[in-house]
Amino acid sequence: MNKTVFISSTFVDLKEERKEVWELLKKYDVLVRGMEQFGARKEDSLTTCITEVEQSDIYVGIIGYRLGSIDNKTGKSYTQLEYDKALELGKEILIYIIDDESSKVSPKYIEFDKIPKLNSFKDTLKERHTIDTFKDSEELKQKLSRQFEKYLTKKEAEKKTKTKDDFSQSKLTLEKFFLVPKAISGAEVKLRVKFDKTISPASKAICQITNMDFGKTTCANIRIVEPNIDAENFKSIIIGFKKLDDYLKLDKNKEYVIYGNVWFHENKIKSITTRFKDISYQIWDDDYYYGQEHQNQEEPQPFVVKKEIGEGQIVLTLKEIEK
Incomplete structure (x- = not known):
């Protein structure tokens, strides 16, 4: 039996996005x-929307910079109420x-007076x-x-169509x-990787x-096996x-296919990891060390290690591990 997909979003600002879906x-x-x-239907538009959600298997929520029409009774937008119904009925929700950093939205589409309520809704979804x-x-x-590949069945004509290799496309x-990187930031890639046991x-x-919660996010070492890239x-x-x-739960001795997102930020950061425990350590006082005679000390090394640091910061985030 064919599944049913409901597309939920405001309309005027997301016409192109809805068309592509x-x-x-x-x-x-x-x-x-x-x-x-x-x-044209007998019932009002909100009742129509809720009825369509009830009859659907998959709810796709696309959220921009508008709340859209508001229901006077609840004070919530139609999009919020559609989402609430999908959640209540246990629908598959996508x-x-x-993206606030890279999207190019005309100010005329932004409902500035509703931004606090919209941001609250986004926080709930996240x-x-x-x-x-x-x-x-x-x-x-x-x-x-890629998400539709999981939940839906392609038409026979589409199954026969030759598609690009995922790893080649990721490369x-x-x-x-x-x-x-600024133009591609947020893009999704498919990789075969080997995870290290180290996590911080x-x-x-x-x-x-990466728009993740500090104190709820970790960093693991990996080695990319495929595609072959620098x-x-x-x-x-x-x-x-x-x-x-x-x-x-992963076996760190095995390789895994994952999906991730690549991100770019203009400023270089000092460290991608941190610690939540205070530590203390000692360092040499150069003025003292070189101002005294230490016959048993080793001579300073006659070389300096230099490392060229690139501008900006690129980051890879884990989205999904393929089963």
Whole structure:
């Protein structure tokens, strides 16, 4: 039996995003519910939306910078009420929130007076779900495509269509990212990796870059096996709290296929890890050391180790471990 997908979002600001999702869903044996095909009905628009959610299997929430129409009775937006119904009925829920750092949204679409309420709604979604972000309609389509592969069945014609190898596509994405990281920040990549047993708390600076909670985020060492790229700057991966248990259960002697996101920040940070325990240590007082005669001390080394540090900071975050 074909599954049914409900697309929930405001309309005027997310026309292109909704259009891309509808086009994407044409590749699957699926029924699509959304305001585009509601037409004229006896019931009011909110009742129509809630009824469509009830009849759907998968709820796709796309959140931009608008709350949209407000229900006078509850004080909540239609999008919030659609989400509440999907949560209440235990629907499969996929949440995509616009990326504040890289999106290019016209100010005319922003409801400035509703921003506090909208941000509260976004915080609730982030707390309850493993959300993803998007900067434009193309990236949203790309990210939803992999999720739909899990839950939906492709049409026979689409199954026969030759697609690009995931690792090859990821390699192209990474090569482009290393050239223009700000333009590609947030992109998803598929990698085969070997995890190290070392894991540490992630620093506050890294959490700010990746929009993760400081004190609830960790950093693990990895080695990228596939695709074959210069991964000098990707020796670590940032793991959110919701994925920590998945990581801890892994056999660190095996290789795993993962999906991750790459991020860029203009400022270089001092450390990607931190510690929550105070420590004390001693260092040599150079003035004292070189001002005294120490016959048994070793001579200072006749060389200096220099390391060239690149500008900016690139980060890899764990999104999912393929079963």
